[in-house]
Amino acid sequence: MPLDLRRSWADPDLDTYRDAVARFVATEMQPHDEEARKRGHVGHALWRRAGELGFLCADIPETWGGAGGDFRHEAVFYEEMARRGLSGMAASVHTIVAHYLLNHGSEAQKARWLPRMARGELVGAIAMTEPGAGSDLQGIRTRAERAERGGVAGWRINGSKTFITNGYLAGLVLVVAKTDPAQGARGTSILAVETEGCAGYRVGRVLDKIGMKAQDTSELFFDDVFVPADHLLGGVEGQGFFQLMSDLPYERLIIGVIALAAMEGAYEATLAYVRERKAFGKPLAEQQNTRFELATIATELKVGRAFVDQCVHQLLAGTLDTATASMVKLWASEAQGRVVDACLQLHGGYGYMNEYLVARLYTDARVQRIYGGANEIMKEVIARAL
Numbered sequence: 001m002p003l004d005l006r007r008s009w010a011d012p013d014l015d016t017y018r019d020a021v022a023r024f025v026a027t028e029m030q031p032h033d034e035e036a037r038k039r040g041h042v043g044h045a046l047w048r049r050a051g052e053l054g055f056l057c058a059d060i061p062e063t064w065g066g067a068g069g070d071f072r073h074e075a076v077f078y079e080e081m082a083r084r085g086l087s088g089m090a091a092s093v094h095t096i097v098a099h100y101l102l103n104h105g106s107e108a109q110k111a112r113w114l115p116r117m118a119r120g121e122l123v124g125a126i127a128m129t130e131p132g133a134g135s136d137l138q139g140i141r142t143r144a145e146r147a148e149r150g151g152v153a154g155w156r157i158n159g160s161k162t163f164i165t166n167g168y169l170a171g172l173v174l175v176v177a178k179t180d181p182a183q184g185a186r187g188t189s190i191l192a193v194e195t196e197g198c199a200g201y202r203v204g205r206v207l208d209k210i211g212m213k214a215q216d217t218s219e220l221f222f223d224d225v226f227v228p229a230d231h232l233l234g235g236v237e238g239q240g241f242f243q244l245m246s247d248l249p250y251e252r253l254i255i256g257v258i259a260l261a262a263m264e265g266a267y268e269a270t271l272a273y274v275r276e277r278k279a280f281g282k283p284l285a286e287q288q289n290t291r292f293e294l295a296t297i298a299t300e301l302k303v304g305r306a307f308v309d310q311c312v313h314q315l316l317a318g319t320l321d322t323a324t325a326s327m328v329k330l331w332a333s334e335a336q337g338r339v340v341d342a343c344l345q346l347h348g349g350y351g352y353m354n355e356y357l358v359a360r361l362y363t364d365a366r367v368q369r370i371y372g373g374a375n376e377i378m379k380e381v382i383a384r385a386l
């Protein structure tokens with residue numbers, strides 16, 4: 001009996017949607033992945049194509065140019081990429097940026113940026129981390145000060161950010177900055193920077209990572225970057241931390257969803273491999289160790305699927321709390337590490353070769369325990385809620 005990997009939140013309409021997404025991913029993204037890995041980014045054309053097909057901002061209301069779906073539609077897109085080891089297009093971060101605008105932006109900010117994001121014309125990035133501050137975001141040093149340019153009131157931004165997903169291709173960067181350093185959390189705000197032709201804005205290196213090679217993770221520099229006053233997210237100064245906190249359950253569940261899909265991709269590839277590969281006169285699949293490893297992996301998939309699906313239902317119902325979302329991020333990213341590692345081992349030396357899916361899944365998996373709030377921070381958040 002094949003392992004039933006069906007989601008409890010699926011329905012026939014969503015299955016049809018998944019077929020369309022899978023077709024796009026398999027025929028228009030996958031064939032160019034090797035090239036994108038060498039280049040360090042997927043290019044603007046792919047973003048625009050995904051936008052044209054309605055796969056970006058799938059859960060943003062149609063009023064703002066989105067597809068008017070819900071989190072399930074978002075999940076389907078991430079899953080179809082993740083199971084194939086396609087980590088170049090960080091549609092998840094793009095959507096997270098769109099959600100900051102949707103949940104906290106003014107009507108004018110939503111009207112200005114969301115439709116262009118949904119069309120893939122503006123790639124979104126969120127810039128929190130700095131060389132000196134990651135987990136402890138209170139320590140950021142990027143500064144935004146009130147300023148005026150040509151009679152227009154606004155903000156002048158100075159500082160630098162690192163590890164920024166979509167950083168090279170981003171057309172819209174939400175920058176977390178101190179607007180009042182004396183105030184701690186209340187002195188932090190989020191400012192939107194439109195990068196095209198923006199004086200003082202510079203993209204540094206596309207960083208050389210051990211995995212996610214097609215993903216443009218970059219350094220960003222802000223040297224007297226001026227943005228008009230209406231680029232302050234939500235229009236009220238000092239709200240940055242509260243805006244960041246309120247969207248955490250959504251962001252952490254995305255990491256859980258991606259982890260499970262990557263585990264499923266690794267499992268399926270491994271099952272096919274061990275049935276084919278022979279050693280000592282029989283397929284690897286018939287060795288007791290292989291069977292036991294697969295049994296353990298299949299069990300992890302079942303357990304993980306139950307938890308992730310429960311969280312998806314809770315998110316849809318608006319009841320997913322930050323501690324539970326931190327648990328799903330923690331558990332799923334740790335399980336992803338265990339499962340993908342075991343799958344690689346079952347491939348032997350071939351598992352270490354980049355041309356094999358399992359090798360790419362392995363190097364991509366490691367960062368899931370680090371970003372989105374490192375897993376140690378997840379434990380802090382969970383422990384505080386006990």
Ligand SMILES: Cc1cc2nc3c(=O)[nH]c(=O)nc-3n(C[C@H](O)[C@H](O)[C@H](O)COP(=O)(O)OP(=O)(O)OC[C@H]3O[C@@H](n4cnc5c(N)ncnc54)[C@H](O)[C@@H]3O)c2cc1C
Nearest residue numbers: 126127128129133134135136163164165370371372374376
């Ligand atoms: C590929 C990639 C993409 C990323 N994308 C983005 C992005 O789009 N935008 C963005 O802003 N950032 C992004 N990041 C940054 C990421 O969120 C940070 O790397 C992460 O939050 C950890 O911060 P740090 O690297 O400064 O590590 P540190 O905060 O220095 O932590 C180092 C270690 O110490 C542990 N630690 C820290 N504090 C505690 C504590 N209180 N108790 C116990 N242990 C602790 C951490 O868990 C970690 O193991 C990305 C990172 C990577 C690698």
